[in-house]
Amino acid sequence: MPGRPETPVLDTVTFPQDIRHLSLDDLTRLADEVRGEVIDAVSCTGGHLGAGLGVVELTVALHHVFETPHDRLIWDVGHQCYPHKILTGRRDRIRTLRQPGGLSGFTRRAESEYDPFGAGHSSTSISAGLGMAIARDLAEETRSVVAVIGDGSMSAGMAYEAMNNAGDTNTRLIVILNDNDMSIAPPVGALSAHLSRLLSSKPWLSVRNMAKDLVAHLPRPMERAAAQLDEFARGFVTGGTLFEELGFYYVGPIDGHRLDHLVPVLRNVRDTKQDGPVLVHVVTKKGHGYPPAETAPDKYHGVGRFNVVTGALHKPAPQAPSYTSVFAKGLIAEAEDDDRVVGITAAMPAGTGIDKFGDHFPERCFDVGIAEQHAVTFAAGLACEGFKPFVAIYSSFMQRAYDQIVHDVALQGLPVRLCMDRAGYVGADGATHHGAFDLPMLLCLPGMVVMAPSDEGEMMHMMATLAAYDDGPSAIRYPRGEGEGVDLPERGTPVPIGKGRVVREGKVVALLSLGTRLYPCLEAAEDLAQRGLSPTVADARFAKPLDMDLLRRLATEHEALVVVEEGSVGGFGAHVVQTLAAEGLLDHGLKVRTLCMPDCFVEQGKPEQQAVDAGIAAAGIAATALSLLNGSTILAEQPARA
Known part of the structure; x- marks a missing residue:
């Protein structure tokens, strides 16, 4: 591996004020050095790579032109913020990205005053920016507010809701559209750069405003004609009619990798006194400046450690198939037997495994963009017409569609299948991405079936159960990462709805697991057996409906019950305890403990260690069982473990 890249200009920069005096040539050299620093750092830590490389010049230009942190700079999603972190006093910690106790992989208010708004999910920047701009106006302060959005975030409805509101307020807000997939913009070059500088310049705006004042005194038909002519001319030249209709003054498109294009336009936009929001359309290339990331933007969107020279990823050989790949295998098997099976995802085809389904059934596979709300209601419409929609969305992203799950699916009793990947701890992505809250969200909904596989x-x-169940909405939650290495059938066999299973017979204490906590429970049972106890271990399979026969047996035949899940407070364990209480099964001295994720937002770290810290790994489960039985005559009769 080569040594660290030389960074003579970057070495003189600690905070943005250090770059405001630099020439365009020095800014260009700085951008190259920042790009090299990002590549080198992410090769060591893993993380989001392509999006950050695409905004290096834009980041340098923004901090050169605007007086951050006094001026507010808001990054949408936040995964493109690594160059921003390097330039805002965090370069010395950049190789702690996404590590326990290190820098977050996203913007975070608690981390720096240069992060005015935290983000991990998409399409929030314009709404937050508008709120800050209105607050500025109410406080009679003077500052620029800049919201950077892109990398797919403009496919979410929230962005347009915010733009519609912003266009109606006449508040000064600058939105930078980072268009990195050419989905909107035509090819850019010298002509478009010239036009952007012209359209953002004071003379043009002065002439335009004078013309507007003049036509305001003309008869109404002539005034309307003049306005239509202005809109047509600008739309014909720039393609910004959509944004103009939303009330934004549109500038662009401009080349986002040319500082000599970016800097003068941003200065013009900063200095103009025109009221109302402005949208600057910047065209960039994801992964720009690093050939492996340019040629495979999906592969290098988020990466593990890699070789900088070759681009080869350091990926250990899998010991077992991932749950995501098993989801895809199961869905394909069901679709081969039933042409009503449809797959839906929200901008995460590879992450959810839906892309593999799409390879087999392209006409039945739908990627709706970053639009989780739409995905769920779209699925509801399909279910109304007799199809079997499987909606594959990460657990933490499913939160964005909760009202649609309640109102459009559960209330109507529609057989939509919610497939929640990344349930539980996800590791380096941290608090914004842990799949902690899906169980409390779904278990309170009448008629919802919720299941979790143990392997x-x-x-x-x-997967076969979901396909066969047509009586109402259903959901499955499964973790990130590899399975346990068990044999896989070519196609699954449906499981009876609401039926769990006992996987180890015992007495005195019962361990009731949901999902992949079964294996730590079995390990804990072995530990307890060496202490002279022989616990019962049960796999709930279903969080809702609960297996009442199994619960009654566990409650009446044991002194103690430990309920284990990898979800937040208020989830499966709470549901079990409430049910036991309602059935009167707590009235005769049954000791119960529920183990789950802690009641806090858990930061990034190793999932295995986080499970240990939460007490839901084998040692914590065994210790909880022992504490419940402390003083038990049966426990007192057992010999101490050597």
Whole structure:
């Protein structure tokens, strides 16, 4: 591996004020050095790569032109913020990205005053920016507010809701559209750069405003004609009619990798006194400046450690198939037997495995963009017409569609299948991405069926269960990462709805697990057996409906019950305890403890260690069982463990 890149200009920069005096040539050299620093850092830590490389010049230009942190700079999603972090006093910690106790992989208010708004999910920057701009106006302060949005975020409805509101307020807000997939813009060059400088310049705006004042005194038909002519001319030249209709003054498109294009336009936009919001359309290339990331933007969107020279990823050989791949295998198996099976995702085809389904059934595979709300209601419409929609969305992203799950799916009893990947701890992405809250969200909904596989074999059976269940809405939650290495059937066999299973017979204490916590429970049971106890271990399979026969047996035949899940407070364990209480099964001295994720937002770290810290790994489960039985005559009769 080569040594660290030389960074003579970057070495003189600690905070943005250090770059405001630099010439365009020095800014260009700085951008190259920042790009090299990002590549080198992410090669060591893993993380989001392509999006950050695409905004290096834009980041340098923004901090050169605007007086951050006094001027507010808001990054949408936040995964493109690594260059921003390097330039805002965090370069010395950049190789702690996404590590326990290190820098977050996203913007975070608690981390720096240069991060005025935290983000991990998309399409929030314009709404937050508008709120800050209105606050500035109410406080009679003077500052620029700049919201950077792109990398797919403009496919979410929230962005347009915010733009519609912003266009109606006449408040000064600058939105930078980072268009990195050419989905909107034509090819850019010298002509478009010239036009952008012209359209953002004071003379043009002065002439335009004078013309507007003049036509305001003309008869109404002539005034309307003049306005239409202005809109047509600008739309013909720039393609910004959509944004103009939303009330934004449109500038662009401009080349986002040319500082000699970016800097003068941003200065013009900063200095103009025109009221109302402005949108600057910047065209960039994801992964720009690093050939492996340019040629494979999806592969290098988020990466593990890699070789900088070759681009080869350091990926250990998998010991077992991932749950995501088993989801895809199960869905394909069901679709081969039933042409009503449809797959839906929200801008995450590879991340959810839906892309593999799409390879087999392209006409039944739908990527709706970053639009989780639409995805769920779209699925509801399909279900109304007799199809079997499987909506594959990360657990933490499913939060964005909760009202649609409640109102459009559950209330109408529609058989939509919610497939929640990344349930539980996700590791380096941290608090914004842990799949902690899906169980409390769904278990309170009448008629909802919620299941969780304990391993990849169970995953196949539960995929078959979802396909066979047509009586109402259903959901499955499964973790990130590999399975347990069990054998997989070619196609699963449906599991009876609401039926769990006992996987180890015992007495005195029962361990009731949901999902992949089963294996730590079995490990804990072995530990307890060496202490002279022989616990019962049960796999709930279903968080809702609960297996009442199984619950009654566990409650009446044991002194103590430990309920284990990898979800937040208020989830499966709470549901079990409430049910036991309602059935009167707590009235005769049953000791119960629920183990789950802690009641806080958990930062990035190793999922295995986070499970240990939460007490839901084997040692914590065994310790909880022992504490429940402290003083038990049965426990007192057991010999101490050597």
